[in-house]
Amino acid sequence: MVEAPSNTLTFPVKDAVDVTVGIRRVREAGLLSGATEVDHALVATIISELASNIVKYAGRGTVRVNRVQANDGVDIEVWADDGGPGIADVDRAMRDHFSTGNTLGLGLPGVRRMSDAFSINSSPGAGTHVHVRKRIMGRRVAAPPATRITAATPGGARPAEPSTAQWDIGMHVRPMSGYVVSGDMTLAVQTDDGLLLVITDATGHGINANEIARGVSEFVMQHATGDVKRLLTELHAHLKGTIGAAVGALFIDPQRRMFRYAGVGNTGAARRVGASWRPVSKDGVLGQRLPTLLEQTGDLARGDLIMLWTDGLSELAGGMFAARNAFKPATQLARELVEDLGKPHDDASCIVLRWNT
Numbered sequence: 510m511v512e513a514p515s516n517t518l519t520f521p522v523k524d525a526v527d528v529t530v531g532i533r534r535v536r537e538a539g540l541l542s543g544a545t546e547v548d549h550a551l552v553a554t555i556i557s558e559l560a561s562n563i564v565k566y567a568g569r570g571t572v573r574v575n576r577v578q579a580n581d582g583v584d585i586e587v588w589a590d591d592g593g594p595g596i597a598d599v600d601r602a603m604r605d606h607f608s609t610g611n612t613l614g615l616g617l618p619g620v621r622r623m624s625d626a627f628s629i630n631s632s633p634g635a636g637t638h639v640h641v642r643k644r645i646m647g648r649r650v651a652a653p654p655a656t657r658i659t660a661a662t663p664g665g666a667r668p669a670e671p672s673t674a675q676w677d678i679g680m681h682v683r684p685m686s687g688y689v690v691s692g693d694m695t696l697a698v699q700t701d702d703g704l705l706l707v708i709t710d711a712t713g714h715g716i717n718a719n720e721i722a723r724g725v726s727e728f729v730m731q732h733a734t735g736d737v738k739r740l741l742t743e744l745h746a747h748l749k750g751t752i753g754a755a756v757g758a759l760f761i762d763p764q765r766r767m768f769r770y771a772g773v774g775n776t777g778a779a780r781r782v783g784a785s786w787r788p789v790s791k792d793g794v795l796g797q798r799l800p801t802l803l804e805q806t807g808d809l810a811r812g813d814l815i816m817l818w819t820d821g822l823s824e825l826a827g828g829m830f831a832a833r834n835a836f837k838p839a840t841q842l843a844r845e846l847v848e849d850l851g852k853p854h855d856d857a858s859c860i861v862l863r864w865n866t
Contacts, residue, residue, distance in 0.1 A: 516540070516576040523569040528560040529687065531572055540576045540585065544645035551623050552585050552643055553689040558620050558716050559589035559639055567593025567637065582647015584625075589639045596631040603629070619720050666733035669697035669704055671840065675763060675866050676704065679839030681847040682858040685714050685821075692718025692754075693819050693858035696726045698733045704761040705733050705740075706860050708776050710819040712752040712794065714856060721754050735760040737771040738802045741795065745773075748796025756795050757817050761862070766809040771802050775820035780807070781831040782814035813864040818846075821857030826850050831861065839863050 518538050520531040532553050535541065541549050556572060563570035570591030577584045596602050603617055617639075621627040624641045631637035671678045684691035692711035697704065707729050711721035728747050734740050737758040744756060755774020762768065770778050772790030780786040788805035814835045818827060827846050834842055839861040851857030 516578075517573065519571060519573040521569070521571055522560045522563045524564055525561070528557055528564065531560060532556055532689075535574050540574055541645060543583065544585075548643070548645045550689045552587075552645065554716055554719075555620050555623055555641055555643060556587055557689065558617075559587060559641070562617070562637075563589060563591045563593070567591035570636075579647070583645055585643045585645055587639075587641045587643075589641075590636065591638075592636040595633045595635050595637055596629075597633050599629060599631055619716055666698050666700050666705075666730055669699035671697070673865075675864070676761070677839040677863040677865065678706070679841065679843030679861040680859070681840075681843040683821075683847045683851050683856070685856050686853045688715050688856075690716060690719040691856040691858070692722050693821065693856040694719075694722035694726055695817075695858050695860050696729055697860070698730060700733050700735070702735050703763055705729070705735070706759045706761070706817060706862060708757045708817045708819060708858060708860055709754050710756075710775055710821070710856065710858075711754040717752070718856070721748070721751055724748070724751075725754055725756060729758075735762060735769065737769050738804050741771055741773060741802055742799065745795040745799040751796045753794040753796030755790070755819070757790055759815065759817060759862075761809070761864075763809075768807055768809060768815070770805050770807075773800060773802070776817065777820075777824055778815065778817045779824075779828060780813055780815050781828055782812060782835045783810055784808075786815075809864050811864065811866055813862075815862045815864070816846075816859060817862075818859040819857065821852050821855035822847060822859055823850055823852070827859065835863075 518535055541552060560572050573588040575586040577586055625644050626642035628640045678697050680695035682691050682693050682695055692714050694709045696707040709722045709725045711718040728744055732743060737760050740758055755776050757772035757776035757778055759768060759770045759778060770788045773793045773795050776790050778788050786807045791800040791803055793800040816831050827850055830846060843859050843861045846859050847857045
């Protein structure tokens with residue numbers, strides 16, 4: 510296939526500025542035209558990670574991005590090439606948590622998971638050459654069935670409905686300025702017994718932190734429970750060997766009209782409308798240092814507005830804003846809290862729960 514020049518962009522990489530400028534040039538060139546916001550972010554993350562690896566391990570190299578029109582859709586192809594020292598053991602480098610630098614080592618495995626096709630060619634002294642293909646428009650080819658059998662989720666856990674007769678839930682996450690993905694993540698899970706809200710702030714920023722936060726959400730979906738202390742204890746064991754995360758977990762028990770909360774690290778929770786309630790998140794980092802967990806409870810009343818947040822959102826300003834704007838739909842309120850009051854030098858996120866009954 511012969512591609513028009515406008516469908517190809519090549520840029521040199523030697524430092525972090527080149528990485529940022531290159532991603533911006535890809536967007537401005539229209540190579541991602543027609544892609545969803547999610548695919549925009551995924552492609553930008555793939556390019557960022559591959560280009561950053563060149564800077565980190567090789568010092569300099571090139572990235573080439575192609576937009577390829579196929580019969581059934583549009584693909585983005587990315588080539589990242591360098592003449593650096595190469596990788597002695599490619600198989601080992603493709604395992605999660607392996608790194609030859611001072612990072613978590615999730616870069617290449619993370620890129621592979623985000624891609625529809627991935628290949629790498631590297632050997633000592635011969636540099637590293639990575640090729641990725643990502644579909645942004647059209648039908649995606651289904652992946653072959655997995656051989657692993659996934660255990661049944663306890664308590665009938667499933668993503669919670671954002672709005673029901675009982676509650677209205679709003680969640681919003683915004684990455685730190687200069688990043689396309691966030692180490693913060695929010696999750697609302699409905700079980701047979703109630704509603705579980707979890708907010709995560711993984712250590713660091715960018716793709717590595719995002720991988721940790723995703724891992725937290727996947728674990729919670731598989732192990733959702735109203736016992737928030739047990740959940741955090743098991744999550745701590747699951748995160749062992751990683752850079753870790755701060756996590757806050759709030760469980761709503763509709764039958765008893767009460768809630769339970771436990772948190773570790775720089776997450777917070779409070780009732781912004783209704784009787785005063787401000788629990789404590791214990792100092793620590795799940796996966797690194799587990800404190801003595803404290804379960805804190807409260808009673809639910811109609812009209813209660815409860816908020817969970819990470820430290821990328823100012824507690825004082827956020828609390829005042831939420832109280833003044835409690836009449837707004839939870840989704841709108843959560844978005845405005847993060848977008849208007851989130852700190853630009855940090856990931857920011859929050860969950861807003863309004864209890865209706």
